[in-house]
Amino acid sequence: MSSNNTLANQAYWNIQSATLLSELNSKSIGLSKAEASARLALQRKKIHVESALWKDIKLYLSQFKSPLVMLLLAAVLISAFMGEKSDVIIILFILISTGTLSFFQERHAGKAVEKLREIIRTLVDVKRDGNLEKVYTEEVVPGDVLVLKGGDILPADAILLVAHELHTNEAALTGETFPAEKSCDLSAKDAPMAKRSNMLFQGTSVVSGTGEAVVVCTGSDTVLGKLASGIASASEETSFEKGIRHFGYMLMVVTLILSVGIFIINTYFDRPVLESALFCLALAVGMAPELLPAIMTIAMSTGAKRMAEKKVVVKKLSAIQNLGEVNLFCSDKTGTLTEGVLKVNEAVDGTGKESAMVRRLAYINAMLQKGYPNPLDDALKQMPDISLDNTASIGEISYDFLRKRLSVAVENKDGKMLISKGALSNILATCSKIDLGDGNIQTLAPYQQQVDAQYLSYSNQGFRTIGVCYRKLEADEAIDAQAEKEMIYAGMLLLFDPPKEGVIDIIQELKSNGVALKVITGDNRLIAQYMADKIGLKDIVMLAGPDMAQLSEAALAERAALTNVFAEIEPQQKERIIKALRNANTTVAYMGDGINDVAAIHAADVGISTNNAVDVAKEAADVVLLEKDLSVLNAGIMEGRRTFLNTIKYIYINTSATFGNMFSVAGASLLLPFLPMLPKQILMTNFLTDFPYMSVASDSVDEELLKVPQRWDMKRIRRFMLLFGIHSSLFDFLTFFILYKLLHSNEHQFRSGWFLESVATELLILFIVRTHKSILKSKPGKLLLILNIAAMIITFVLPYTPLADALELKQLPLHTLSAIGGILLVYVITADLLKVWFFRKLSN
Numbered sequence: 001m002s003s004n005n006t007l008a009n010q011a012y013w014n015i016q017s018a019t020l021l022s023e024l025n026s027k028s029i030g031l032s033k034a035e036a037s038a039r040l041a042l043q044r045k046k047i048h049v050e051s052a053l054w055k056d057i058k059l060y061l062s063q064f065k066s067p068l069v070m071l072l073l074a075a076v077l078i079s080a081f082m083g084e085k086s087d088v089i090i091i092l093f094i095l096i097s098t099g100t101l102s103f104f105q106e107r108h109a110g111k112a113v114e115k116l117r118e119i120i121r122t123l124v125d126v127k128r129d130g131n132l133e134k135v136y137t138e139e140v141v142p143g144d145v146l147v148l149k150g151g152d153i154l155p156a157d158a159i160l161l162v163a164h165e166l167h168t169n170e171a172a173l174t175g176e177t178f179p180a181e182k183s184c185d186l187s188a189k190d191a192p193m194a195k196r197s198n199m200l201f202q203g204t205s206v207v208s209g210t211g212e213a214v215v216v217c218t219g220s221d222t223v224l225g226k227l228a229s230g231i232a233s234a235s236e237e238t239s240f241e242k243g244i245r246h247f248g249y250m251l252m253v254v255t256l257i258l259s260v261g262i263f264i265i266n267t268y269f270d271r272p273v274l275e276s277a278l279f280c281l282a283l284a285v286g287m288a289p290e291l292l293p294a295i296m297t298i299a300m301s302t303g304a305k306r307m308a309e310k311k312v313v314v315k316k317l318s319a320i321q322n323l324g325e326v327n328l329f330c331s332d333k334t335g336t337l338t339e340g341v342l343k344v345n346e347a348v349d350g351t352g353k354e355s356a357m358v359r360r361l362a363y364i365n366a367m368l369q370k371g372y373p374n375p376l377d378d379a380l381k382q383m384p385d386i387s388l389d390n391t392a393s394i395g396e397i398s399y400d401f402l403r404k405r406l407s408v409a410v411e412n413k414d415g416k417m418l419i420s421k422g423a424l425s426n427i428l429a430t431c432s433k434i435d436l437g438d439g440n441i442q443t444l445a446p447y448q449q450q451v452d453a454q455y456l457s458y459s460n461q462g463f464r465t466i467g468v469c470y471r472k473l474e475a476d477e478a479i480d481a482q483a484e485k486e487m488i489y490a491g492m493l494l495l496f497d498p499p500k501e502g503v504i505d506i507i508q509e510l511k512s513n514g515v516a517l518k519v520i521t522g523d524n525r526l527i528a529q530y531m532a533d534k535i536g537l538k539d540i541v542m543l544a545g546p547d548m549a550q551l552s553e554a555a556l557a558e559r560a561a562l563t564n565v566f567a568e569i570e571p572q573q574k575e576r577i578i579k580a581l582r583n584a585n586t587t588v589a590y591m592g593d594g595i596n597d598v599a600a601i602h603a604a605d606v607g608i609s610t611n612n613a614v615d616v617a618k619e620a621a622d623v624v625l626l627e628k629d630l631s632v633l634n635a636g637i638m639e640g641r642r643t644f645l646n647t648i649k650y651i652y653i654n655t656s657a658t659f660g661n662m663f664s665v666a667g668a669s670l671l672l673p674f675l676p677m678l679p680k681q682i683l684m685t686n687f688l689t690d691f692p693y694m695s696v697a698s699d700s701v702d703e704e705l706l707k708v709p710q711r712w713d714m715k716r717i718r719r720f721m722l723l724f725g726i727h728s729s730l731f732d733f734l735t736f737f738i739l740y741k742l743l744h745s746n747e748h749q750f751r752s753g754w755f756l757e758s759v760a761t762e763l764l765i766l767f768i769v770r771t772h773k774s775i776l777k778s779k780p781g782k783l784l785l786i787l788n789i790a791a792m793i794i795t796f797v798l799p800y801t802p803l804a805d806a807l808e809l810k811q812l813p814l815h816t817l818s819a820i821g822g823i824l825l826v827y828v829i830t831a832d833l834l835k836v837w838f839f840r841k842l843s844n
Helices: 017-023 033-046 052-062 067-081 085-118 223-230 239-268 273-287 292-309 318-325 356-368 375-381 424-428 445-460 503-512 525-534 553-562 571-582 595-603 615-620 630-671 679-698 714-742 747-769 782-800 803-807 814-842
Strands: 123-128 131-136 145-148 157-169 205-217 312-314 328-331 343-349 392-397 405-412 415-422 431-435 441-443 464-472 487-496 516-520 542-544 565-567 588-591 606-610 623-625
Touching (some): 017 157, 017 205, 052 085, 157 392, 292 312, 292 630, 292 679, 318 630, 343 356, 356 375, 356 405, 356 415, 356 464, 356 487, 375 487, 415 424, 424 445, 424 464, 445 487, 503 516, 503 630, 516 571, 525 542, 553 571, 571 588, 588 630, 595 615, 606 615, 630 714, 630 747, 679 747, 679 782, 679 803, 747 814, 782 803
Parallel strands (some): 328 516, 328 588, 431 487, 516 565, 542 565
Antiparallel strands (some): 123 131, 145 205, 312 623, 343 487, 392 405, 405 415, 415 464, 464 487
């Protein structure tokens, strides 16, 4: 996006708001809808948006970016100059067909993911024609007036017009850990970013308070936009992506070494240099894991679509693989383990008696506060038979996570009053007196023990307690944090949030699926203990925030592994807990929906939020649940594992079928007086097996494998590659012996015979490796079965088609076909037995 370039290059944080609004042709009531639409249309014209056609062209060309494919294309061009036109046409046809197949699969997958992301686009409040409207962040234009509250993400750079105890998190830009306090006062022209108190930056978020701000810069003109244009930041590589990359490099290196060795052997035996070079390059292309990127994209996008059907939206595709690895789930209790709908059970005064005054004070505070919506205030607003009675707000001291209270200054016929509610201990810290009912005000100290006993009793019964206090305000008294002193304790509200129906069963199901639960809550340890017991957690081990603060990082890592309930936890402590658990070699998912959860969401292997979470939490998450329900999360974890397992199948298939063929070709080059297969035949083998391989992403998965968290295991893959590579080579050499020594096949018949055996074994191994069980006990996916059978039929029909001459495939006599059929039968039986034995004995 582009904004008013003149202002973008000025120190507009030093311009009076009235002048700024005038220069932006805007007003404090915002733009008109017509003007906003016109500016948005102009803004979009200035953006360089890549056309859909150009995106498709780039994606198509990327299918041929492999160095091996480029080398092969160069060799094909050399062949063309030397007159080998038929070979050139066949090889180019196969390469283009393979690339086109991969292109359409990736394109379809990409479009599916874009549709999913549309579900969770972020909205922001703006003034249009003087009315409050919600628009998508990308529709904000210069001159728009934003209306901000806690949890909002800034969609643009803006200047404050109104601010009430506004604090923002600017750590991403300034590196400052603590929230920045904002005001409407002008900042100096030369003020650094951290000192521009009247300026709000794109990408930062509102921590507390409320405000209104006029948008000055959008897109590339913002501070963040300018930084982004100069820095290309890649997202952190997941553990699965690292494993894929390491495997790809390993297999590529081995393939190149063997290809060069085979080329040297063939030239040593005076075989045509160009033909040998083409053969080795084609072999390298056929054996290299060139389908890995496409298989991963297809598997993850297929998983993402299945997860969306189960109310789980994946923002970052690679998070699906991490979700499959999750063996530890951390969550706050509210709304996830409990119903998330607080209900007021009772309001009591300092003596423990029901108090209408405490209800009224809490109701006024909840109704007039302008911070971000929360379940507590929603519950208080539902209390019946209470009205504001012409009580109006004259100021607010917003909630923050240090004070743990929110104060509203009000005025009515009786004068001005400050009403505070919050955590009981934090409320009592501001109080010097207590209201015992009927206007009986006493010094708090003698009653402190009685109030503490009440709190202990109610907490043991599972109630959440909220303290309420008040005091009269002087006519000219400033309304800020300093006003919270010498307050009168009115009493406390008792709220309860019952456990969700069926949550005990879901927790047990997660446990049976290898996922342990740890509860992280800001509630006091008594309520946490009570709720943990109610939801069925066994052998509760608790660690409270104050005790945790005394622990070193090493000590915390040790304690965290043994703890399953963390109580009285501060927001910054959540992040420490998650990091400590990750350092204990666990894959951690953390679920949160508030501002205080953002750091922990970032720190987790998989950050999870909900669609009704505050914007900043939703933006930080990798996965967004459309329903705040553990059963939905469990379904997401299962889909993550299914995606992981279907991706890893290709790894096993590639290593078991193609790696063994490399050794076979190396041996054949030493033993035979001719090339065992022509380059175009090798590429056709690769082409025919690509079709069913692409369908692996939608294959069914053994249910018992879904019960175990899946992790990348390079050691097991190397063992599998070695064992099944040797097995595959043994059957190749058996084929060589039968064709060349027993049946005395000529070179054309030999190549045709090995072509059939090679394609068939690669297709059959897919059925074998796709399950850890015997192939007779596991049903493959319908698409995989259809494509595999189709590819097998095409393979055996090819020698009888007009393409046979171009591919130099010959029709084989019945006894040769029978011999190949017998080899394949023994191959399937032994490979299946070997596979079952491997996963039982050697995979650990």
